[in-house]
Every structure is written in C-alpha cells, then in structure tokens.
Amino acid sequence: MQTPRTQQRQTPDTRRKSLIDATIACLKSGGLEAASVRKVSARAGVSVGLINHHFSNHEALIAAAYAEIAEALFAVSWDAAQAAGNNPRDQLRGFVRGALSLGTTDTESLKIWIAFWTMNERSALIKQVHDESNREHRKKIEHLLQRLQQERGVKAFDMRLAAIGLSAMLDGLWLEMCLDPHTFSVDEAVQMCDSWIEGICRGTFQVTSDA
Amino acid sequence: MQTPRTQQRQTPDTRRKSLIDATIACLKSGGLEAASVRKVSARAGVSVGLINHHFSNHEALIAAAYAEIAEALFAVSWDAAQAAGNNPRDQLRGFVRGALSLGTTDTESLKIWIAFWTMNERSALIKQVHDESNREHRKKIEHLLQRLQQERGVKAFDMRLAAIGLSAMLDGLWLEMCLDPHTFSVDEAVQMCDSWIEGICRGTFQVTSDA
DNA sequence: GCAGCAATTGAACAGGTGTTCAATAGTTGC
DNA sequence: GCAACTATTGAACACCTGTTCAATTGCTGC
Numbered sequence A, B: 001m002q003t004p005r006t007q008q009r010q011t012p013d014t015r016r017k018s019l020i021d022a023t024i025a026c027l028k029s030g031g032l033e034a035a036s037v038r039k040v041s042a043r044a045g046v047s048v049g050l051i052n053h054h055f056s057n058h059e060a061l062i063a064a065a066y067a068e069i070a071e072a073l074f075a076v077s078w079d080a081a082q083a084a085g086n087n088p089r090d091q092l093r094g095f096v097r098g099a100l101s102l103g104t105t106d107t108e109s110l111k112i113w114i115a116f117w118t119m120n121e122r123s124a125l126i127k128q129v130h131d132e133s134n135r136e137h138r139k140k141i142e143h144l145l146q147r148l149q150q151e152r153g154v155k156a157f158d159m160r161l162a163a164i165g166l167s168a169m170l171d172g173l174w175l176e177m178c179l180d181p182h183t184f185s186v187d188e189a190v191q192m193c194d195s196w197i198e199g200i201c202r203g204t205f206q207v208t209s210d211a
Numbered sequence C: 001g002c003a004g005c006a007a008t009t010g011a012a013c014a015g016g017t018g019t020t021c022a023a024t025a026g027t028t029g030c
Numbered sequence D: 001g002c003a004a005c006t007a008t009t010g011a012a013c014a015c016c017t018g019t020t021c022a023a024t025t026g027c028t029g030c
Helices: A012-030 A037-043 A048-054 A058-083 A088-099 A107-120 A124-152 A159-179 A186-201 B012-030 B037-043 B049-054 B058-083 B088-099 B107-120 B124-152 B159-179 B186-201
Strands: none
Touching (some): A012 A058, A037 A048, A037 A058, A058 A088, A058 A124, A088 A124, A107 A124, A107 A159, A107 B107, A124 B159, A159 A186, A186 B159, A186 B186, B012 B058, B037 B049, B088 B124, B088 B186, B107 B124, B124 B159, B124 B186
C-alpha cells in the first residue's frame, strides 16, 4: 500500500543511535514538546512507526537521550578536572569550570534538563537514570574533596555534606546562568564555588557543628 | 443554542482569581500538561471559553499563576526570617529554613516551577515575571547580609556575589530536595547554608580575592 | 535464486490541544 | 419593564499527540 522511495536499512544499534541523536537535537531546539515522535522521526529522516519499532515507548526514547546527555556532561566536567593538574584544589576548580563552561550553560542545555525534570515525576525509567547519574557525579566530587583533605591536612569535615553543598551550589549557579546569563559571569561562578571550598579548608564545615 | 443550567455570574476580578487558583491547583497536580484550558476550566466549574474571555491567552493565565506563586513563596521565606528574631544571622537562618520548609519542597512545588521554567524560554511575559521575582528575592538576601556585616563587624566582602552564592545554594538544595527527598534532611540543608554564611563571616569571601 | 526474517513504511485511530464566535442569560441603569 | 451591557456557554475548527498494524521492502543464509 505504501511506496517508500529509498529505504536505508540499518543495524538496530546504528538506527537507535541516530534516533537518540535526533531526539537530543529536538530537545535542544524546543524542549519536550519539540521531541514528539513525529518531529524526531522527521529530523532523523525516517518514518513515524520506526521509533516504536526500536523503542518500546516515547518515554524510553527520552530516557535513552537522558542517559547519553548525562554521561556527556559528566565526561566534560571530569576531563576538565583532569586537565587542571594534579593538585586536588585545582582539579576541583577545573571540575566546576567544566560544568559551567560554554556549551552546558546555554538555553539549549536548560531546555533539555527541564524536559528530563518534567518527565522525572511521571516516569520511573527517567527517575532511575537521574538517580544513577547524580550518584556518580557526587561520588567524584566527594573523591576530590577527600584528596583535598588528605593533601592539605585540613581539619576533618563532613565529607558527604560538603559534597552535597558544592553540588547544590553548582546546580543553583548553573540554573541561574541558564535562566538569566547576565546575573553573573562564569569567572564569578567559579570564584563562588572556590569560596565554598576555601571555607571547607579553613574548617568552616567541621563534623561537630556548633553554630 | 446552548442551555446553561446555573450560570453564576461573577465580578471579573473574582472570576480571574478563581481561575488563577484553579490553574495553580492543576499545575500542582500534574505540571503544565495538566493545566490546559479544558482541565483548568473543568476544575473551576466553568466553560472552556470563559478563560479566553478573562485572559488574552493561555500563556497569560500561566503567567498570572506564576506571579501569585512567586509572591507567596517570598512571603513565606520573609515571614520566617522575621519570626526568627532580630539577629541578622538568625534571620538569615530563618529565611533559609522558610524557603526549604514543608510545603515548598514537595513534588507539587517542583511541578509548578518546572512548568514556569518550561515557558520561560517561549514567553516574554513569563520571563518578565521571573526576573522581577528573582530581583526582589536576592535584594532581601543582600539586605540581610548587609546587616550581618554591620552588626558583626566582619571584614568587607563582595555583597553581590555573596547574595548570589547563597541564593544559588538555596536553589540547588531546593531542587535536589524536590527531585530526591532522601539525599539529605532539611536540617542538613539549613546547616549547609549556615556554613556558607559562617564562611562569609570568617572572611572567606573578601572583595580582593586571591586564590 | 529463493525463502524467511526483520527493518521500514505510513495510513488509521482515539484522543488531546488553544482559539474563535454566535447564542444565551444574568445584571444594571433608567 | 425594558434596553444595553457583558459574563458565560459550548460547539466548531484546525492541528497536534502516541500507538498500532498490515503492507512493503532490503538483506542473509542456503
């Protein structure tokens, strides 16, 4: 009944990959509502039905895109940390700068993450991806903080809370940068995170907290 | 052509208010997609067309809800600050605790804010509401920090950046609490913000930054 | 060369969306 | 009591959504 012109038959893996890429491109351009099955399939140069052939759900497609994006962001931050030197303090600074660098704090990135957050409450699959990526992210920060503590010989501090705090500040700064890029500069953001780390080094954040 | 049974004629102001309330309820229950004109009108016990009679747009309806929610959240934080005593340090703590208190860090609140963020890129109207509310929020934090500086006689620090940093940390903690309430407790969150303030008091965050 | 398998198609379906607009009906002023 | 005004209605419109499925095709093993 149909008359398909040029059918490019692909390996399932290859096709999945290209569909995920198209999904990411759509999400960047206009968030969740720009990543409908029709728009994604159009972008991938493929028919509507193919998506449901390779992914059980629209939800599963978005989740796959989520996993890829989260991994990429983590890689950028981690590479920046490694490239910043051996000093754990410098590495932390590099990590922060990487996370807030160009390409991650633009409108496009925000649209993607908002899309994921939107689905987070509705989809157990998305929630799972979020938890996994978050745990990995914080574990790295904790690792760097631990090395900082050892090498600088600072007083003991609550490692878990310090990591959570830095992670939260990073997220908050990132969010505000995306929502309104004029509020502060990248350098100022890095400086603020650095102040937090400096505070830790000076023993602000000790285990036995007495306010 | 229609046969409306009981038509409750209302003042435009009253009707607008009840439509905004219904919108907020819908947003809480299921985010943006649960706040369609049909669902909102159903919740308000009113016909579809009435929304477009009182609001020029669906967008305008959401923006009105945004303004109301933002004001309410600010009032909660500010009241908590006032109730915490006269000491600026205590007031800051109160402010933070208020912002992270029950009723603001649940799934419902997150759904609302995600909805606003989603529209932030598309709608100039929403963007306007966001900027206004953000400015007000940070101005209050800055004011409290200024009093802290004066009364405690701490070294001069960059007021603007300190306020932005605290605001960002607050936002980041709030976001993570909403996404996963098990990561840390409210008390721990308050403690983290307090550590930031403590760091400021100890001169971590001076104007002339030398890392 | 041909059979079997699976990648691919697109029409069809049931349902949703925001906006428009003629028709209806409460309310107010005279 | 009646006219003018306007809050309110809901059907209609054009368009979008995710999923399904028979039909079509390209590839692989034999």
